[in-house]
Amino acid sequence: xxxxxxxGQYYPADSILHKLDPxxxxxxxxxFIVSVFLVRGFAGYAFVTAVLVTLIALSKVPFRxxxxxxxxxxxxxCITMIFNMFLTPGEVIFQKWIxxxxxEGVIQAVRMGVRLAYLVIGSSIMTLTTTPNQLTDxxxxxxxxxxxxxxxxxxxxxxxxIALRFIPILMEETDKIMKAxxxxxxxxxxGGIVKRIxxxxxxxxxxxxxxxxxxxxxxxxMEARCYHGGEGRTQMKPLKYSGRDIVAYIxxxxxxxxxxxxxxxxx
Amino acid sequence: MGIIKSVKLxxxxxxxxxDESDVQKVRAIDDVxxxxxxxxxxxxxxxNGSGKSTLAKHMNALLLPTEGTMWVDGIDTAKExxxxxxxxxxxxxxxxxxxxxxxxxxxxxxxxxxxNMGVPTDEIWTRVEESLTKVGMIKHRDKSPxxxxxxxxxxxxxxxxxxxxxxxxVLDEPTAMLDPNGRQEVLRTVSELNEKENxxxxxxxxxxxxxIHADHVFVMDSGHVVMQGTPREIFSQVDRLKKxxxxxxxxxxxxxxxxxxxxxxxxxxxxxxxxxxxxxRVSEKMKSKPxxxxxxxxxxxxxxxxxxxxxxxxxxxxxxxx
Ligand SMILES: Nc1ncnc2c1ncn2[C@@H]1O[C@H](COP(=O)(O)OP(=O)(O)OP(=O)(O)O)[C@@H](O)[C@H]1O
Ligand SMILES: [Mg+2]
Numbered sequence: 001x002x003x004x005x006x007x008g009q010y011y012p013a014d015s016i017l018h019k020l021d022p023x024x025x026x027x028x029x030x031x032f033i034v035s036v037f038l039v040r041g042f043a044g045y046a047f048v049t050a051v052l053v054t055l056i057a058l059s060k061v062p063f064r065x066x067x068x069x070x071x072x073x074x075x076x077x078c079i080t081m082i083f084n085m086f087l088t089p090g091e092v093i094f095q096k097w098i099x100x101x102x103x104e105g106v107i108q109a110v111r112m113g114v115r116l117a118y119l120v121i122g123s124s125i126m127t128l129t130t131t132p133n134q135l136t137d138x139x140x141x142x143x144x145x146x147x148x149x150x151x152x153x154x155x156x157x158x159x160x161x162i163a164l165r166f167i168p169i170l171m172e173e174t175d176k177i178m179k180a181x182x183x184x185x186x187x188x189x190x191g192g193i194v195k196r197i198x199x200x201x202x203x204x205x206x207x208x209x210x211x212x213x214x215x216x217x218x219x220x221x222m223e224a225r226c227y228h229g230g231e232g233r234t235q236m237k238p239l240k241y242s243g244r245d246i247v248a249y250i251x252x253x254x255x256x257x258x259x260x261x262x263x264x265x266x267x
Numbered sequence: 268m269g270i271i272k273s274v275k276l277x278x279x280x281x282x283x284x285x286d287e288s289d290v291q292k293v294r295a296i297d298d299v300x301x302x303x304x305x306x307x308x309x310x311x312x313x314x315n316g317s318g319k320s321t322l323a324k325h326m327n328a329l330l331l332p333t334e335g336t337m338w339v340d341g342i343d344t345a346k347e348x349x350x351x352x353x354x355x356x357x358x359x360x361x362x363x364x365x366x367x368x369x370x371x372x373x374x375x376x377x378x379x380x381x382x383n384m385g386v387p388t389d390e391i392w393t394r395v396e397e398s399l400t401k402v403g404m405i406k407h408r409d410k411s412p413x414x415x416x417x418x419x420x421x422x423x424x425x426x427x428x429x430x431x432x433x434x435x436x437v438l439d440e441p442t443a444m445l446d447p448n449g450r451q452e453v454l455r456t457v458s459e460l461n462e463k464e465n466x467x468x469x470x471x472x473x474x475x476x477x478x479i480h481a482d483h484v485f486v487m488d489s490g491h492v493v494m495q496g497t498p499r500e501i502f503s504q505v506d507r508l509k510k511x512x513x514x515x516x517x518x519x520x521x522x523x524x525x526x527x528x529x530x531x532x533x534x535x536x537x538x539x540x541x542x543x544x545x546x547x548r549v550s551e552k553m554k555s556k557p558x559x560x561x562x563x564x565x566x567x568x569x570x571x572x573x574x575x576x577x578x579x580x581x582x583x584x585x586x587x588x589x
Contacts, residue, residue, distance in 0.1 A: 010371065012409055132371045165371045168413055214366050221367035224327050224359040225427060226351040226383040236378035236391045 009168070010131045015060035017129040021245040022138035028252045029126040035259035036118045044262035045114060051255060052118060061128045069124040070117060077116050084109040132164035134237065141239055154230030162218065170211060177206050268341065270435050270467050271303040271326050271357065275335035277490075278321055295321040297490040299335070303483075305434065308461045309469045310478040310498075313487030314512040319471045322487070323439045326469065328353040340434055355384055358428030360438040364420035365412075373415075373423050374399065374408040380431040391430075398429035401464070402456045418449025422456055429460065435467040436460065442474060450474070475502075475516040479537045486511065503535030518542050 012018075017025070032051075039048055056063060070077075090104030127135070140157035147153050178188065181202050188199055276299040279292040296318040303309055313319050324330040325337045328344040337344045340356045347353055358380075361367045370376030374395050381391045399405040402422040412420055421441055428436055438457065442450040454477055461468045470477065478484055484501045486494035488511050494501055501508070502515050505523045515523070522536040522545070531549055536542050 010411065131375065133375050161371070162369065165369070169365055217361065217363060217366035218369070220329060221359075221361055222369060222379075223351075224329060224354055224361075225369070225380040226354050226431065227379075228349075228351045228383065232385045234382055234385050234387060234391065236375065236382055236388065236395070238388055 009065075009127065011061045011065055011128040013060040013129075015058060015129065016244070017055065017059045017125065019244065020129075020248055021239055021241055022130045022134040023142055023239060023241075024245045024248045024252070025126050025130055026135065026138045026142065028248065029123055031252055031256050032122045033119050035256060036115050036122070038259045039262045040111070041262060041265075041267040043267035044259065047258060047262065048118065052121060055125055056121075059125055059129050061125070065128055066121045066124040069120045073116065073120055077113060080116060081109040081113045084112050132161050136161035136164075137235070137237070137239055154233075158230075166214065166218075169214075170207070173210060174203065174207055177203055177210075268338065269302045270305045270340055271338070271469070272301065273325065273332075273335065273337045274300050276300070276322075276325060276332050276337055277334040278325065278330060279333045280321075295490055296325075296487075299490075299492055301485060301492060301495075303435075303467065303469065305467055306461075306465045307467055307482045308458070308480065309467070310481035310484045311469065311471045311487060312473075312475075312478065312484060312501075312513055316489075317487040318490040319487055320439050321490075323359065323437050323469070323471055326357050326435070326437050327359045328357075329359070351383065355380075355431050356433055357435045357437055358431055358433040360421070360424050360428055360436065360441050362440045362443050364417055364424060364444065367424050368412045368420060368427075371411060372408075373404065373410050373412060376412060376423060377426045377430050380427055384431060394430045394432070395426075398426040399423075401429055401460065402426045416449060417445045418452040421445065421449065421453045425453070425456055425460075429464075429466075433466070435469065437469045437471075439471045440473065441470075442472065442477065450477075475514050475519075479516060486513070498537060499535040501535075502537060 036048060039045055056066065085101055085105045085108075086099060088102055088105035088108045090102035092100050093103050093106070094101040130138075136157040139160070140153055143151070143153050143157075182188070186199065186202050188196070188203070190196075191199065277297045278295050280295055282291040282293055283289065284291065299318075299322060311319050311322070321330065325332060325344070326339060328337075328339070328347070328350045331345050339353050342353055342356075344350070344353050368376050369379050377395045377398055378391050381394050386394065395408075396405065399408055402425050404419060404422050404426060407415060407419065407423075412423060415423065425436070425438075425441075436457070441457075442453050445453065457468055457470065458480065460466045470481070472478065478501075479498050481498055484494075484496060484498050485492050486501060486508070493511065494504070494507070502519045505515050505519065508515055514520070516537060518539055518541075519536055522532050522542055526532045526534075530546075531552075532542075532545050536545060
């Protein structure tokens, strides 16, 4: 059940997207997500879709890896779509008892569905083509101006990259503990919401204990390897812009401009 | 003075009770005086809770002595304000491979140490390539550590330490969580580093077979170093080791049992080859004696029985361990 989470799952390949500077990819992803919520009309979505398809093709990552991320948010996706479908006021096209579906509701539901799906696929492209370390390096670099006001930018970036590395390990462990507890007669499936939450305790307690032990071990291992904060630290893969990244920035801002254009013209 | 030297080293863990004033001291190591020469392969033995890990953590300044002194390459760890400078001299490999790999790609993990030390970028890359080659993991350089076997993960961890160019590597039960294959891989890597690169190796282990090739062995019991010497010196005292709840290598155990059942073997046999050689010698000696054929075959069959017994015994031991 937890194998579906793609966030933090790097897919090694030799593509232009893999080679791009992570800062470009990070900003690009943010702009892409904003744009997905900017455009409203059919032409706008057609354009965004075309860009997304191009990016997927460029990434050389099999499409099913991006769908995996979608599967994880399937429930949220369905709930959002259903709420939008039934609760948007407008011209009624179907009615039964207290439920009514409006034309606007259907459009809104489809739009939200597409937005969420594109949001997930878009960020999956980034996480699949960028190693978590590159990603946190990018954030550290992009947010480094905040160091002036003593924000612990390096520490937060380090914490994020470690969290990302341990997500798959903890997922696997959750799976293992779950199976072990099921074998001992634990029941995670039946009962009401309160009972279900209570049933999670035999899962959560060992998971937390193990997570704390891991954290302790890891802290020790980091210290043993001379980690002493961000000061005086060099980088193995320092971020450097190349010509390719400049081109990418131009394209990204071109894309944003186009989306704003679609928004204004309501296409 | 050797690369690692301690004098009257002692360490207390603090245990906190219910309320804050209730602090208990647990002495984990006491009066430990050791001196380790550069380039040696050292093994540390001792049953659970005897203080091996605590001692190891002192060599890396992860713990600082409560009493006594620890010198790493001449630096007194208690007096050095920047502890990471000590840590780069004595690298440390831990038991659980998952909990010591920081990077999400093999090469990034190996680069972590040098990054912390402030090594310039170009040199980090040379070091990473060099150390991955040394542990035989260069072809996995851009893989995620999650996709590696336990033995491979442990070799990556070793590469991460090697990239810091330490004089000395401390390994705290690096093979405890590995299958026999992984154990072999790791052990071979470590011995190669010791032989080819002249890196001082300090190996803490429960597997007696890993100790045979060490230059020097320390045996710990309840916080004290109770025995030290060459593997042969240590393993010739089977009775004493058993009192300390320690095993001996299977071959040594076999020879010990054979000797007890009356075959004239020397103490402290460590390898199969040695045992075979000694047994041949014994049978030669018997052949040359002007005795009847019957006695001799009786003797050998007796030997076989004894070896069967010893083997059975060691199997039983394996069983109880599990
Ligand atoms: N964090 C701690 N807090 C309190 N006591 C501790 C702590 N770590 C170890 N001890 C105690 O110190 C003693 C020595 O422990 P240590 O971990 O050094 O033993 P060890 O020889 O490494 O054992 P093992 O073979 O199980 O790894 C033990 O009695 C243990 O209970
Ligand atoms: Mg230990």
